[in-house]
Amino acid sequence: MFKPPLRILMGPGPSDVYPQVLTALGQPTIGHLDPSFIVLMEEVKDLLRYALQTKNPLTFPISGPGSAGMECCIVNLVEPGDKVVVMINGVFGARMAELVKRVGGKLIPIQETWGRPNDPQKLEKIFKKHSDIKLTCMVHAETSTGVLSDIRALAKISRAHDALVLVDAVTSLAGNELRVDEWGIDALYSGTQKCLSCVPGLSPVTFNEKAMQKIKKRKTPVPSWFFDLNLIMDYWQADEGARSYHHTAPVNSIYALHTALCLLKKEGLENSWRRHQENHDYLKTHLEKRGIAFLVAEKARLPQLNAVLIPAAYDDQRTRAILLEKYHLEIGAGLGELAGKIWRVGLMGHSCNKENIDILLYALAGIV
Numbered sequence: 001m002f003k004p005p006l007r008i009l010m011g012p013g014p015s016d017v018y019p020q021v022l023t024a025l026g027q028p029t030i031g032h033l034d035p036s037f038i039v040l041m042e043e044v045k046d047l048l049r050y051a052l053q054t055k056n057p058l059t060f061p062i063s064g065p066g067s068a069g070m071e072c073c074i075v076n077l078v079e080p081g082d083k084v085v086v087m088i089n090g091v092f093g094a095r096m097a098e099l100v101k102r103v104g105g106k107l108i109p110i111q112e113t114w115g116r117p118n119d120p121q122k123l124e125k126i127f128k129k130h131s132d133i134k135l136t137c138m139v140h141a142e143t144s145t146g147v148l149s150d151i152r153a154l155a156k157i158s159r160a161h162d163a164l165v166l167v168d169a170v171t172s173l174a175g176n177e178l179r180v181d182e183w184g185i186d187a188l189y190s191g192t193q194k195c196l197s198c199v200p201g202l203s204p205v206t207f208n209e210k211a212m213q214k215i216k217k218r219k220t221p222v223p224s225w226f227f228d229l230n231l232i233m234d235y236w237q238a239d240e241g242a243r244s245y246h247h248t249a250p251v252n253s254i255y256a257l258h259t260a261l262c263l264l265k266k267e268g269l270e271n272s273w274r275r276h277q278e279n280h281d282y283l284k285t286h287l288e289k290r291g292i293a294f295l296v297a298e299k300a301r302l303p304q305l306n307a308v309l310i311p312a313a314y315d316d317q318r319t320r321a322i323l324l325e326k327y328h329l330e331i332g333a334g335l336g337e338l339a340g341k342i343w344r345v346g347l348m349g350h351s352c353n354k355e356n357i358d359i360l361l362y363a364l365a366g367i368v
Contacts, residue, residue, distance in 0.1 A: 003071070007324075008356055012305055013171070014193035014200050015348035017256075021198055024259040025252050031251040040258055041236065047261035048204050051173060051196075051269065052188065054180035058229070059206040060236040061257055062248050066170035069189030069203025071099060072227040073166055074137075076215045078189060080104030082134040085126055085163070087118040087154070091144035092168055093334050096137045103223055108133065114337060117149040117300040120157055127161045127340050134214075143173035144308030144335045146344065147295050149174060155184040162177040164211055164290045168192060168362050172266055173204065175276045175304035175348060186211040192253075195276065195304055197349030198260035201253050235301070276303040283345070286361050291316035295342050304352065307338070313368050316340050327363040329356075 006055045009016045014211050017132075030037050041060070050076070064195040074096065074294050078084055086097040089112035098279035100107045108130060118138055127133060155165045164186040172178050178186055189205045192198035207229070213227055215222075222228040226247065234244035251327040253314035264272060280303030284294070287308060294308040297317050310316050316333065323329045345360070 006328060007031050008327075008329040008359060009226065009314055009351050010346050010360060011330045011357055012344045012346055013191070013348065015195070015197050015346060015351040017199055018197045018260060018350045019183045020263060021256045021259045026201060026253050027252065030102075033243060033245065035308060037249075037254075038233055038243065039253060040254065043269050044254060044258050044261065044324050045194065045236075047205070047258065047265060050173070051264055052169075052180045052190075052206055053182065053269070054206050054208075056180070056206045056208050058212060058233065058237055059204070061202040061254065062189070062227075063201075063247060064174045064203055065193070066191035066203050067095070067169075067198055068176065068227070068351055069170075069191070069205050070096060070168065072203070072205060073189050073226070073231070074099045074186050074297070075103055075224045075230045076106075076222055077135055077166060077211060078103050078105040079163060079218055079220050081106060083108060083130060083132055083189050085110060085123065085130075085133055085136045085158075087123065087138040087149070089116060089118050089138070089145065089147060089149070090111065090114055090139065090142035090367055092142060092170070093118075093137075093139045094339055096166075096168065100137070105135075114145050114297045115147060116297075117147050118154060120153045123157050127157065127163075133163045134162060135166055137168075139168040139179070140178065141169070141176060141302050141305065143171045143305055143344075145338065146294075146298050146302045148172070148302050151178075151185065152183045159184050164214060169306055170203075171302070171348075174269070174272050176302070181208075181260055186315040192257055192260065194346075195272070195349045195352075196257075196260045196264065197351070199253055201250060202257055209226060276347060276352055277312055279319045279347050279354060280306065281356060282292055282303070283347065283357050283360075290364075295338070304346065307342045308345060309342055310340070314364075316343070319343075319364075322367055323360075327359060328365060329359060331360070
């Protein structure tokens, strides 16, 4: 049997999994149409509504990682020829843009400098230039750069022009303030392996009634059988006793998600947001004392994903290798144009604590 090494996961994800979640994962598997599992499915949906601050009936975990959630949302909400705005300030905005093109949407990209939040004024200008925009796509917490964008402001502009709003909240769920209904978000996808500290492989999604009407009124079939919400709804949303088989759900992973969401509710959503911010502040104070600076301006900085500029005294690959081999601690490298320029230090979920930060600080002091 494979025995993985013990690590302290302080990269861009996955984060350390809560012990209770690992225990839940090892419970006996039952059928995905078992009446007991259907009860669990409903509890997971309710817990996700709490985590996302929504009342949307169609709120559930897609069987697949955050990228699967992204694909599910876009293949359902975009038809060939639809004008779709995608705000791009990092790797994951660019992925949304690529997928919009692949399904035949008419892409209208808004490019932003990596390390800066998406600009509401740029979005307003786009709406003045283009009519009949159907959808605006944006990343709340850009994992590649450590930037937080003002989703409330961006969504307000889109709603004023009658465009649907799709949000990537893979890194922000449980780590930043996120209020789906209050902010006017029509559809959203996230991931389980970041601030929820669950195992990778599930993507919570939510769709409001306006988004559902768009899907129901499509003129063309959804170009994916597996992600067609018209089919998935018959499994996740049908009345008890009338659920249709769609696919074999990852039963044990959903046990794990249920436990992670119960832990989040026990801690309290706002307490979780506060814990991530407080530990970021602790890390920031000690890094700045050592002359280590951040890529992102403080007002737009993610507490759970810290993009720090690599000091001249450190070799990027050597430092990360020593951290992993000697201290069993993982941090992330930069992606794309930021490769070799930044480290991505994660403070997510179960990994977000002062003990881990102290180990990282001690290790960095010994490497130079």
